[in-house]
Amino acid sequence: MAASSSGYSRMFCKLRKYANKSQSLYHIDTFNFVIRTIWISGSKTQLQPKVHAKSLPQMVGVVGLEIHAQIQSTSKLFSGSHVRFLAPPNSLVSHFDASLPGTLPVLNRRCVEAAVLTGLALNCTINKKSLFDRKHYFYADMPAGYQITQQRVPIAVDGILVYSHFEGRKRNQVVTKSVKIKQIQLEQDSGKSLHDDERSQTLIDLNRAGVGLMELVMEPEMCCGEEAAAAVRELQLILQALGTCQANMAEGQLRVDANVSVHRPGEPLGVRTEVKNINSVRHLAKAIDYEIQRQMEVLQSGGTVLNETRAFDSKSGNTIPMRDKEGLQDYRFMPEPNLPPLFVYESEASVPGGVDPAQAVVIDRLSTQLPELPSVKRTRLVETHGILQEHSFTLVSEDGLMDYFESVVQMTKAEPRKVIGWVIKELMGNLNSQSLKVSQSPISPCALAELINLVESGQISSSTAKQVFQEMWKAPEKKVGQIVKEQDLWMINDKEELQKICQRVVDSHPEEVQIIRRGNKKVLNKLMGEVQRETKGRTDPVKVRAILEKMVS
Numbered sequence: 001m002a003a004s005s006s007g008y009s010r011m012f013c014k015l016r017k018y019a020n021k022s023q024s025l026y027h028i029d030t031f032n033f034v035i036r037t038i039w040i041s042g043s044k045t046q047l048q049p050k051v052h053a054k055s056l057p058q059m060v061g062v063v064g065l066e067i068h069a070q071i072q073s074t075s076k077l078f079s080g081s082h083v084r085f086l087a088p089p090n091s092l093v094s095h096f097d098a099s100l101p102g103t104l105p106v107l108n109r110r111c112v113e114a115a116v117l118t119g120l121a122l123n124c125t126i127n128k129k130s131l132f133d134r135k136h137y138f139y140a141d142m143p144a145g146y147q148i149t150q151q152r153v154p155i156a157v158d159g160i161l162v163y164s165h166f167e168g169r170k171r172n173q174v175v176t177k178s179v180k181i182k183q184i185q186l187e188q189d190s191g192k193s194l195h196d197d198e199r200s201q202t203l204i205d206l207n208r209a210g211v212g213l214m215e216l217v218m219e220p221e222m223c224c225g226e227e228a229a230a231a232v233r234e235l236q237l238i239l240q241a242l243g244t245c246q247a248n249m250a251e252g253q254l255r256v257d258a259n260v261s262v263h264r265p266g267e268p269l270g271v272r273t274e275v276k277n278i279n280s281v282r283h284l285a286k287a288i289d290y291e292i293q294r295q296m297e298v299l300q301s302g303g304t305v306l307n308e309t310r311a312f313d314s315k316s317g318n319t320i321p322m323r324d325k326e327g328l329q330d331y332r333f334m335p336e337p338n339l340p341p342l343f344v345y346e347s348e349a350s351v352p353g354g355v356d357p358a359q360a361v362v363i364d365r366l367s368t369q370l371p372e373l374p375s376v377k378r379t380r381l382v383e384t385h386g387i388l389q390e391h392s393f394t395l396v397s398e399d400g401l402m403d404y405f406e407s408v409v410q411m412t413k414a415e416p417r418k419v420i421g422w423v424i425k426e427l428m429g430n431l432n433s434q435s436l437k438v439s440q441s442p443i444s445p446c447a448l449a450e451l452i453n454l455v456e457s458g459q460i461s462s463s464t465a466k467q468v469f470q471e472m473w474k475a476p477e478k479k480v481g482q483i484v485k486e487q488d489l490w491m492i493n494d495k496e497e498l499q500k501i502c503q504r505v506v507d508s509h510p511e512e513v514q515i516i517r518r519g520n521k522k523v524l525n526k527l528m529g530e531v532q533r534e535t536k537g538r539t540d541p542v543k544v545r546a547i548l549e550k551m552v553s
Helices: 006-022 109-121 225-242 281-300 363-367 374-385 389-397 401-411 416-433 445-456 462-474 480-486 495-507 510-517 521-535 541-552
Strands: 025-029 034-041 044-047 060-070 133-136 146-149 156-167 173-188 192-196 201-205 212-222 254-263 273-278 308-313 318-324
Touching: 060 225, 060 281, 109 156, 109 173, 109 212, 109 225, 109 363, 146 173, 156 225, 173 389, 212 225, 225 254, 225 281, 225 374, 225 389, 254 281, 273 281, 273 318, 281 308, 281 318, 374 389, 374 401, 374 416, 389 401, 389 416, 401 416, 401 445, 416 445, 416 462, 445 462, 445 480, 462 480, 495 521, 495 541, 510 521, 510 541, 521 541
Parallel strands: 273 308
Antiparallel strands: 025 034, 034 044, 060 212, 060 254, 133 146, 156 173, 173 212, 192 201, 254 273, 308 318
């Protein structure tokens, strides 16, 4: 294989000259940069030791993303047709969606406002004037033969997305990174092609045709699947907080295309492949990592990476080729003749005369609607409640969990660090085991706070409280106190009764008592366990230890 750098080429020439003089043969391994010299003398062949020169830098992955986010709106981008998931096929199609002659697009203001809000949340520059274009291509699910998009001047540019992911052996070290947002553009979605292989036919459903999309283009600044997945997850949370996109990947509301290449640091970027329509964050990470490894292996074996479109097969965990992109497709972009330039205004004062300010898209007005974003929520949770940073990610990532946690904190006397254990371990453990959402929890924040307060006041023990929690889960109609009373789980606080129980345990374990008296204090834990078993966890370990220590001393 030819060397890729001029310095390496010069070294190769020098070695060849030296080989000619010494009648020796050199084998050069380009990737490992290992030189072997085989000296030939008569019938003997001597293999000289390997000479290791400075190795070439390791190849690294480069990842950029194109994300199509379905705008949360009741109607489509340019028509009044409703938007509804799993509606009967072709039941939500207007004349414009079907591209019947004489129909014209009417821009949905809600979609424009959603794009501006998203741009503001991602620190983008909002273009006061943006343009619509036609992108021509011919698919059966695109009746007009073109898509209306924003190729020349999109509605928002030059943003940034800050995201975090976990590293370290315990996955508890938070690493914060950022990726530039090149642009956000408004465009139409296509319909859906349903392929019937048995009958060798394709059916078309145009319910999705014309639905408003925001295409977000991220610069190639990520290096692996984990980073890309973390960025997409953060974007999901932002869009959901804004209410501009529900971002449910399972329903196709957020679709990701990953552009992947590999190169050595300091060298130009390699040939990229595009992995299309990835529909889950987990699949995104797997697809990118597989593709990076595949490209490295192709190059290391002397092959060439093709500029092609690939798909991710979730069953095999591999990417598979769909079509090559070597021949540049001519989309014949042209200005959309049926739509004038789109204007948005900085403030109501800048709205020109003759334009109703109530109908205009005003940036200042939308800025006041920006909610508390996920990164701000996490910072506030850590600073206000003193919880661990990784716990703040869990609270914000699960829909409704942060509100649940803060409601419990307000109604209980316990420290937030204690409450977080109940919410993440007990509550989420039960929810996940039954695939339930936080809103479907049979235990309300008020009921959990009541249970925690019983522990804090010393009326029940922590172990007992976990038993009560499971009973509350099975019978949410019962009050906490009712369950504790029915099962006789109140804490034993009577000193005389505690002493009698402890005395029985001491009397029934004479060997352990002797060991303790000889200095092995660890055995005392066994006696404490026996007391807890006899009382079904209804005793205070601190009080029990004090009584036992006095009895065996």
